[in-house]
Amino acid sequence: MNPTIHLTINGERRAIAIDDPRVTLLDLLRERLDLTGTKKGCDRGQCGACTVLADGRRINSCLALALSxxxxxxxxxxxxxxxxxxxxxxxxxxxxxxxxxxxxxxxxQIMSAVGLLSEGQAGDDPERVREGMSGNLCRCAAYAGITQAVLDAQARIAGTSADTLTETAA
Structure with a gap:
């Protein structure tokens, strides 16, 4: 008998039969539910391409068993x-x-940034942002733009001007 798990995915409650108890959350999302925005990069929890939010917390979905x-x-x-x-x-x-x-x-990167901001860990310090985002790798090295984007989003969410924040991120 296949176990059934209940997940609320992007606001929609779903009952999902699990045919293999070893299936990761990443594979469930991509292969069973056709939510292919979450990427499989290293499949070892080292690159962050698979980051999603589980109950508001950042996780590497490639390391997470769906049953959990x-x-x-x-x-x-x-x-x-x-x-x-x-x-x-x-x-x-x-x-x-x-x-x-x-x-x-x-x-x-975006999901990790959303998690970082909701955790209140970004502040207005580019170094804190870089440290908080260090679990997400970018082979193209777009880190300066990523840092600026996180600082700008932090300022937008806080309702302040990001002009001075983004200048310090470069």
Whole structure:
């Protein structure tokens, strides 16, 4: 008998039969639920391309067994924008600050940034942002734009001006 888990994925409650108890959350999202925005990079928890939010906390979904998250709320890049298509402040800031090049790592970077900001760990210090985002690798080295985007999004969310913050991130 296959166990069934219950997940709220991007706001939608789902009951999902698990045919293999070893399936990772990443493989469940990509292969069973067609949520392919979450990327499989290293498949070892070292690159951050698979970052999603589980109950609001950042996790590497490639290391997480899907069964372990029964009852959890999972947010992927597909569920980040508003219902009317309005971009999340982090998504908008990534576009405005060229926080991506090839784009492969971008969903994981954005999800990690959202988690970092919701944890209140970014502040207005570029070094804190870089440290907080250090689990997400970018082979194209778009780190300056990523840092600026996170600082700008932090300022937008806090309702302050980011002009001075983004100048210090470069």
């Amino acid at each position: 998250f029964d009852g959890a709320a999972i947010t992927t890049i597909e569920g980040l924008a508003g219902p009317d298509g309005t971009l999340h402040p982090v998504q908008a800031a990534f576009i405005e600050h060229d926080g991506f090049q090839c784009g492969y790592c971008t969903p994981g």
